[in-house]
Amino acid sequence: MNLKTIAGIGVYIAILVATSIWVGQQAYGWLPPQASAESMLIDDLFSLFSAIGAFILLGITGLVLYTVFTQSVSRFDTSDGPHMEGNVKLEIFWTAVPLLLVFFLAAYSYQTYQQMAVRGPMDLVHLHHMPGTTPTAYAADLEPEPVEEVEVYAKQWAWSFRYPSAGVVSADLHLPVNKRVRLRMTADEVIHGFYVPAFRLKQDIMPKRTTEFEFTPVREGTYRLNDSQFSGTYFAIMTANVVVESPDSYRQWLASAAAQPAVPAENPAYSEYTNKRLKRFGGWKTIAPAPPPLVNALAEG
Structure with missing residues (x-):
């Protein structure tokens, strides 16, 4: 291999590295705004995966295009190509490198999950119970202990x-910014999924079982909560607002809501199911939605 070839390969690799880093930085803009401390860690991980994926994709694509345009032969050439036996060094290389890459990404992902310190339904997820781990984590640095506990109820739909x-029930989820929050979630009848894209967090909610879930919102605004368990039309409309606000605004909202009487919340599934005019056009059997919950604060917007 002459010096010119080595220089060309070096330039090609440098271009690949620069382009991959650029793609990794662009990946941050492909996701919703970072609204939780955990989302920053997830975005860093996603950026790394995007950069490595871009390097592999562009590297292989460039090599294939180079081969197609520089190593072609005449269409009248019917001779066999060079006979090549197995190259042990090459086989070790293309086996070891992907294997090491997979181990690295798995270890980095696990480290990220440890830093998030998101508590889930299993003891294994409670990091302070795991040997060799400590309860102090990136996401908990803003507030070591949960300062607000909210009970989440999911029902059809x-x-x-x-x-x-405060003794308040709301159709929207209100949270104080920069404060650790603990959700105690339960479902009445089937599995539901708590998923807020801006938080980069998803947790399944099991029926007749309480699941604790912790995170730290860091950006004020209104975000969307979706039910990630989609097994029917009504699951698609099972949404709610997540309002992250300053601690003062949060306390004012709690006080205002506590002074309001409980009224039925909006439940489009229940309204449609009980609408006799609409039922004339159906006739197929479906699961009866649960009656709307009674809330002190109705959904906003």
Whole structure:
């Protein structure tokens, strides 16, 4: 291999590295705004995966295009190509490198999950129970202990949120910014999924079982909560607003909601199911939606 070839390969690799880093930086803009401390860690991981994926994709594509345009032969050439036996060094290389890459990405992903310190339904997820780990984590640095506990109820097909400290039930989830939050979630009848894209967090909610879930919102605004378990039309409309606001605004909202009487929340599935005019056009059997929950604060917007 002459010096010119080595220089060409070096330039090609440098271009690949620069382009891959650029793609990794662009990946941050492909996702919703970072609204939780955990989302920053997930975005860093996604950026790394995007950069490595871009390097592999562009590297292989460039090599294939180079071969097609520079190594072609005459269409009248019917001779066999060079006979090549197995290259042990090459086989070791293309086996070891992907294997090491997979191990690296798995270890980095696991480290990210440890830093998030998201508590889930299994003891294994409770990091302070795991040997060799400590309860202090990136996401918990803003507030070591949960300062607000919210009970989340999922039923067919509506969300409701209860604040035990104030005795308030809301159709929207209100959270104080930069404060660690603990959700105690339960479902009445089937599995539901708590998923807020801006938080980069998803947690299944099992029926008749309480699941604890912790995270730290860091950006004020209104975000969308979706039910990630999609097994029918009504699951698609089982949404709610997640309002992240300053601690002062949060306390004012709690006080205002506590002074309001409980009224039925909006439940489009229940309204449609009980609408006799609409039922004339159906006739097929479906699961009866649960009655709308009683809330002190109706959904906003």
